[in-house]
Amino acid sequence: MMRKSIKGRAAPEDLPAALHRLETLCRERGQRLTRQRRAVVRQLLAADRALSAYELLERLRPEDGRATAASIYRTLDFLMELGVVHRLESKRSFILCRHPQAPHRVQFLICRSCGEVIEAEDARLAAATERLGDRLGFALDQRIVELTGLCGRCRTREAGPS
Numbered sequence: 001m002m003r004k005s006i007k008g009r010a011a012p013e014d015l016p017a018a019l020h021r022l023e024t025l026c027r028e029r030g031q032r033l034t035r036q037r038r039a040v041v042r043q044l045l046a047a048d049r050a051l052s053a054y055e056l057l058e059r060l061r062p063e064d065g066r067a068t069a070a071s072i073y074r075t076l077d078f079l080m081e082l083g084v085v086h087r088l089e090s091k092r093s094f095i096l097c098r099h100p101q102a103p104h105r106v107q108f109l110i111c112r113s114c115g116e117v118i119e120a121e122d123a124r125l126a127a128a129t130e131r132l133g134d135r136l137g138f139a140l141d142q143r144i145v146e147l148t149g150l151c152g153r154c155r156t157r158e159a160g161p162s
């Protein structure tokens with residue numbers, strides 16, 4: 001399959017597909033797809049934006065009275081390990097991975113107005129970060145690049161009524 005070097009927003013996966021994939025990943029690791037793991041993925045997919053652990057907790061509480069911030073963080077750690085969820089450091093929040101088929105070095109473009117997050121995968125940028133680390137003697141352990149600005153829609157809106 002051809003892979004373009006730059007990917008933008010991928011079509012959102014539907015819930016059954018996302019859960020099926022997650023179930024397979026869990027099984028491969030001898031792990032269970034617990035109710036909370038399932039619920040966190042469902043909420044992130046439904047929100048279609050990044051959510052903080054506390055926002056997730058708020059959304060999970062009605063269906064799972066035993067959910068706590070600590071349990072949500074454990075679930076998120078697990079989902080990040082599986083590569084299903086990414087952490088946005090600058091927003092202290094979490095987002096569902098848009099193209100989790102393979103390990104990838106991603107960049108996030110985050111709109112500071114509407115909060116839209118686009119996950120992109122630019123191989124050249126990833127290689128450049130790696131080289132930068134090498135050049136400065138850094139062994140990188142966090143390679144996600146977060147860029148903020150205004151998304152296309154918000155730029156049009158700010159430009160005035162059309």
Ligand SMILES: [Zn+2]
Pocket residue numbers: 086097098099100104106119
């Ligand atoms: Zn991803």
Ligand SMILES: [Zn+2]
Pocket residue numbers: 111112113114115116150151152153154155
């Ligand atoms: Zn925007």
